[in-house]
Amino acid sequence: MSSQPGPEFTEPGFAPCYRHADRSTGITCQRCNRPICGECMVPASVGFQCPDCVGRARAENRAAGPRPVTRIARQGRALTGSATMVIIAIVVALQLINLFTNGLATQLTAWFTPLVEAGQFWRALTYLVSPAGFLGTLITGLVMFFIGRFVEEMLGTARFVAVFLIIGLGGAAAMSLASLAGITMAAAAGTVSVIGLFATNAMVKHNQGMDIKPDLILLGILLAFSVVTGTYTIIGQLGAIAGGAAAGGVLTRRGLHRTQRRAGLILVAAACLVLIAVGVLL
Numbered sequence: 299m300s301s302q303p304g305p306e307f308t309e310p311g312f313a314p315c316y317r318h319a320d321r322s323t324g325i326t327c328q329r330c331n332r333p334i335c336g337e338c339m340v341p342a343s344v345g346f347q348c349p350d351c352v353g354r355a356r357a358e359n360r361a362a363g364p365r366p367v368t369r370i371a372r373q374g375r376a377l378t379g380s381a382t383m384v385i386i387a388i389v390v391a392l393q394l395i396n397l398f399t400n401g402l403a404t405q406l407t408a409w410f411t412p413l414v415e416a417g418q419f420w421r422a423l424t425y426l427v428s429p430a431g432f433l434g435t436l437i438t439g440l441v442m443f444f445i446g447r448f449v450e451e452m453l454g455t456a457r458f459v460a461v462f463l464i465i466g467l468g469g470a471a472a473m474s475l476a477s478l479a480g481i482t483m484a485a486a487a488g489t490v491s492v493i494g495l496f497a498t499n500a501m502v503k504h505n506q507g508m509d510i511k512p513d514l515i516l517l518g519i520l521l522a523f524s525v526v527t528g529t530y531t532i533i534g535q536l537g538a539i540a541g542g543a544a545a546g547g548v549l550t551r552r553g554l555h556r557t558q559r560r561a562g563l564i565l566v567a568a569a570c571l572v573l574i575a576v577g578v579l580l
Contacts, residue, residue, distance in 0.1 A: 316348070327351055379447030381455045385427060385462070386439045386446075393429035404428050409470065409485040409534075411477050415578050422470035422574055423463060426491045441492045449495050452502055453549060460563055461545040465494030467570035468541020469534040474577025476533045485534050493520050494538030501546035541570060 312322040315335035323335045327348040339346040347355075392403040409425035429435045450458035469490045473483035500513035517539065524532035548554070548562035 379443075379450045381459050381462075382442060382446035382450050386442055388427045389429055389435055389439060392427060393432065393435045396429055404430070409473060409483060411473065411482045411484070414470075414474070415477070419574075419578075423466045425470070425485050426462070426466040428485075438489075438492060442495075445492065445495050445499060449499050449502075452499075453546075457549055461498055461542065461549070462491070462495070464545045464563065464567050464570065465491060465498070465538045465542045467567055467574065468494065468544075469538040471570045471573035471577070472537025472540075473534045474574045477577050478580060481533070483533065485531060489520055489524070489531065490534045490538045493517065493535045494542035496520070497539040497542035498546035501543045502550045505547065505550040505552070541566065 312324050313333040315321045315323050315338060316332040317338050318335050321335040321337075323333050325335075325339060325346060326333050328342055328345040329347050329351040332348055334346060334348045338348055340349060340352045342352075392407065395403040407421065407424035407428035408430075409421050409428075414421050430438070446458075449461070453461060469485070473485060476483055496513060496517055500510045500517070503513065504510050521532055521535060524535060544566045545563060548566065549559055551559075554562070
């Protein structure tokens with residue numbers, strides 16, 4: 299039997315480092331394949347890279363603009379959500395006050411278009427924490443406990459508070475404009491604030507290139523529920539979705555600097571205030 303020759307085998311060769319000609323090495327850069335010595339090796343996800351390739355990669359990342367302002371929770375890190383817990387505590391406290399005052403807390407804080415038009419403008423924000431009965435308070439608190447803490451952890455406490463207030467203004471703007479069509483709105487804390495946070499979460503995930511189909515389906519279910527129950531709550535919900543999505547988009551859009559993000563939030567809030575004024579004054 300004739301023996302078949304095996305495959306050729308070439309011993310690994312050593313070459314001088316491209317930056318230090320007096321040093322031989324058998325390691326090459328994973329990007330450009332140039333030989334690099336121990337001093338020039340920069341650890342990469344796979345193998346090593348040379349200082350030039352690493353420098354070019356960093357320059358490209360800087361040219362792409364600042365990264366979105368998000369702080370996704372690290373695996374195993376507990377969510378705190380200090381602002382979220384304060385909001386939940388306020389809603390619960392007002393509900394307890396209602397139990398002993400025949401609903402006085404809701405009467406003073408809930409949105410009611412005729413009272414807002416009469417000059418009680420604080421209701422454009424206080425309705426977000428106005429209790430809507432024991433069951434409504436329980437459901438709002440539970441949902442807020444999960445989605446609110448997650449969004450707060452992504453954006454940071456200060457930005458979360460700003461987004462929450464803009465959600466309220468967005469819902470108030472929609473309810474104010476509804477009065478132009480002869481629709482009198484009444485709303486307390488409930489799906490308006492929660493659905494706005496869902497919209498913020500969806501926009502943040504979208505800007506990060508994540509799949510938001512489940513979020514859109516959930517938003518659709520919440521809106522469909524309002525339609526089926528035959529309430530006008532959907533008007534405030536649509537405004538909250540617009541406000542939450544706009545705020546979340548401004549905060550997490552690539553290429554925007556801190557001052558631009560701050561200016562964007564101010565513009566969104568100002569637009570909501572203008573729409574509220576239009577609905578109240580006309």
